[in-house]
Amino acid sequence: MFGVLASANSVPPIEPECQTPTCMQSAKLIKEYIDFNADPCDDFYQYSFTGTWQTIMDENNEVLRTTYEGTFDDFIGNIDLDTLSDFHVSDQEQIDRQNFEKIQSYYKQCMDVNAIDAQGSAPVLPLISKVLGPLSEKFDPETLTTAVIEMTMQSVRTLFNTVVEQDDMQPEVYAFKLMQPDLSIPKEYYSNPDALKIYRESLVNLLNVVFGTAADDDTPEMANVRSQKLQEANLKPLSNEEISATVDRFIETEKYISSLSQDLGELHNPIKFYKRISVTEIQEKYPFINWERFFKSLTDGATPIPDYVVFSFAKYFDNINAWLSSAFTPSGKTPSSSPSLTTPQSQIQSLKDFFMIKIIIRWVYALDSKTREAWQPMKVFSLMGSHEEPPRNELCIKYAGDAMGMLQGRYYTMRKFGGEKERTGLKSMIKDIQDTLFEIVKGTKWFDQPTIDAALEKANKIVIEAAYSIDSPDERDPQNLQKYYEPLTISKASFLETETSATAWKINNKAKEKIGHPVSADVWRMNPSMTNAFYDGMTNRIVILAGLSNAPLYVPDNPIYLKYSSLGYVIAHELTHAFDSNGRYRDSNGKLFQWWSPETAKYYDELAQCFIKQFGNFTFMGPDNKEMHLNGQLTLSENIADTGGLVAAYKAFNKLWNGHGKLPGLDLSPEELFFVNFGMTWCSRRQPESALASAYTNGHSLEKFRINGPLQNFPQFAKTFQCPIGSPMNPEKKCSLWT
Structure with missing residues (x-):
């Protein structure tokens, strides 16, 4: 308070005290x-x-909770139709009922924690496989493009972020905008030993639940189910040592990408940093993926892609291109000083680990209780500060x-x-x-x-x-x-x-x-x-x-x-x-x-x-x-x-x-x-x-x-x-x- x-x-009241119920x-x-x-x-x-x-x-949450946990008829009975004359209610009642039942079905499925828990972390495995599959045969701009397209469709931002918005210099036209990616934790946390310790422990726990050969509280039956689901997704269980090494490579990769990123304070003048670049030019300057194929994946197929892209992060794209291009060169040497990122082979493995963990973090909220609990310490430290999740109905x-x-x-x-x-x-x-x-x-x-x-x-x-x-x-x-x-x-x-x-x-x-x-x-x-x-x-x-x-x-x-x-x-x-x-x-x-x-x-x-x-x-x-x-x-x-x-x-x-x-x-x-x-x-x-x-x-x-x-x-x-x-x-x- x-x-x-x-x-x-300082302002003497002109009228007596307000005695209305509202006052x-x-x-x-x-x-x-x-x-x-x-x-x-x-x-x-x-x-x-x-x-x-x-x-x-x-x-507001209580209003929505009682709405979703009641029936459509309950909902209609709880509103004042006289004040809603501009809303279609009776004349489109059947369609309204169908819409209501659709979002109510969503809410009920989300609330069915037992059903979600029964599946464990298995539902995320096919999403990982869709990304890592193309990269298992070879690692080149085309397979990387396929992986990036799939991650974009999952709204997983790894190497860059793409949005479709109005062109800042031509607001009547929509344009693709390229930006540097969001990080899983604030950039400052990479120099905070306490934050990194909690981050690493949370990631180890998370991977142990998803890939571990002997996760905590496992029964033999659960371990067998996880092994079977991993096999179906063309993935393999990981030992404690492998999980530890995977997490270390992930953190090194994300930390390195953060070091390539531009400080947002550099972009305080959007006019100065506004830039258009043609798709042809961006392919010539940043050939680490097939840009035309990537942009086409975001259109309806019949619509030509725009001639240009808007972006304000030229320095970042210069940096990331130099780093990624070295991964395509067998004898190449990367600009990184990190041991796991200095050779093409180690860099490729680190990128695969990076993609895999980013996918898991992206979807952890929609998985079972055990997987969510594994990530909870990091949420406590970096996001919420609360040691408990909000009530399930609020989520x-x-x-x-x-x-x-x-x-x-x-x-x-x-x-x-x-x-x-x-x-x-x-x-x-x-x-x-x-x-x-x-x-x-x-x-x-x-x-x-x-x-x-x-x-x-x-x-x-x-x-x-x-x-x-x-x-x-x-x-x-x-x-x-x-x-x-x-x-x-x-x-x-x-x-x-x-x-x-x-x-x-x-x-x-x-x-x-x-x-x-x-x-x-x-x-x-x-x-x-x-x-x-x-x-x-x-x-x-x-x-x-x-x-x-x-x-x-x-x-x-x-x-x-x-x-x-x-x-x-x-x-x-x-x-x-x-x-x-x-x-x-x-x-x-x-x-x-x-x-x-x-x-x-x-x-x-x-x-x-x-x-x-x-x-x-x-x-x-x-x-x-x-x-x-x-x-x-x-x-x-x-x-x-x-x-x-x-x-x-x-x-x-x-x-x-x-x-x-x-x-x-x-x-x-x-x-x-x-x-x-x-x-x-x-x-x-x-x-x-x-x-x-x-x-x-x-x-x-x-x-x-x-x-x-x-x-x-x-x-x-x-x-x-x-x-x-x-x-x-x-x-x-x-x-x-x-x-």
Whole structure:
């Protein structure tokens, strides 16, 4: 919880205390979060057991759990049809029922842990065999291409990553984009002995379960079954010594690939690093695979592949090509200093091990309990910080959303959010914040007039999308959704096979349905039941999802100081991204273009250094009580959006405030309640391991500093709580871009 010391009201209430049921509930919730004995000028944030976002996610999960565990008739009986007149219900009931049963079947299969456990790790073996099979005969660019195509279809990223998105310089056209691959662990962990120790132990345990000749807790029957399944997949069991050596080669390979990767900080200017390269040229420069065959595998077969590819990682591709090319030369010597990577023969074996383990890591979540438990120590250290998996129903709801998010979004929206009336109200609130942003842009002193004109044009063109999709696909139309998900099948063989079907559908949807087809700005990227929001600079639009627009973050009947300090702030944060260190490089149509004048850009860079230093000086406790610093450069864009979002939300509140007074039983003014509710938005609890991983990889600061940082920069906060100059929450030096 965070601390608030009651103080004199800076805005005297004009009306008596609000006594509506909504105000009573909001007051009760706030009392649970406030420590009246703490000094708000010292630290406005202290850890709490739960926070606003977690509360919403928990409630959303419960809505979806009861939906999936009931019948379609139960679902219909639990919704208010009068508020959903724009949704097809009775006129497409049969199709709606079929859609419901499809995603419910997915959920039930995921929940059937006994059936999943009975198969052990065997379902992943054919997926490994499909990749390693072509490489067993010989290792050359053609067999490597075959392996890479198969891994791409499994969404396993090893040597590089490929996406299909709008061309940054030509947003009306889809293009292939080549990027360096994601790593299994943060790059910094390779120089962290504790992390590497846990990583290695987890990998050894994982391979022991999948390939071991005598895995822990094995019965002779289980060992025989595993041996048989391995034989069927043309794979072999591994001894303890072989597993140990395989893991060592994998870590050396991944560590070496990480050393070839470019630091993302090098790419802060996307215009400078934007590059087009023809397919002919990329084949000449990087011949380690057959690029034409690879790109054709991602089209529908009848559509010609584009003439060019977009990529920003030329240095990485130069490095990886030099390394891989040496593997094709019998007498070659690789650039690596690692003993297992210096000869073609050792390099080939290391790459096979690398591919194999990356496949297992990719699919471990869909395998049996024993396999998942083997990987759990690494998840604890690098990802979650929790020693236990979330409840199975929460995981299956998440996986169902990943697989069929628009179907899940329909049933969630109808059950929890509402219809057109609610969507229109949410859009109206977004528009209020957008109008406030216009006023802020006009008064920005470090913008010169040409830049102000361009900023206003961009702000005016921001597309507002709220709650759920009404275009592609249309959440209101069961027939449209059925057609959308028709290629995705629920396998009777295994949960993993269902997941591979879902993955293939995603790849088809993201690549084969885009290349050669016109760009549609109406395609949604997120499942509406997610607790999330985003600004898409490529299409210059803001999307606020239905799953986020719920109590306690958003209650339509709440006083305006509560609405605008929570969801209003989130909206303002996302809109601010249009004008931050990333938004400066995209114009009103989403095209890469430096629309700031040189003078404005120079002024901004100087002001940005203040944020980099401020947030870089924030510290937190990592594992073993080791003090760690935030990365002010990594989090710059989000820190600016957090600070700017607070300013815009506060200004919108003040502009629209209609005189509502205090909440019952709370001696806090509307302005104080605005800041209290803002703090509640980010209350959360993290384990040290999770905090460390987030600080290494997440563009957002840790939650504590998403509260304290913006508030330290906002003079009105210090004025409201009468914080002395020089106190922790009212430092003399403040960072400001938007005022």
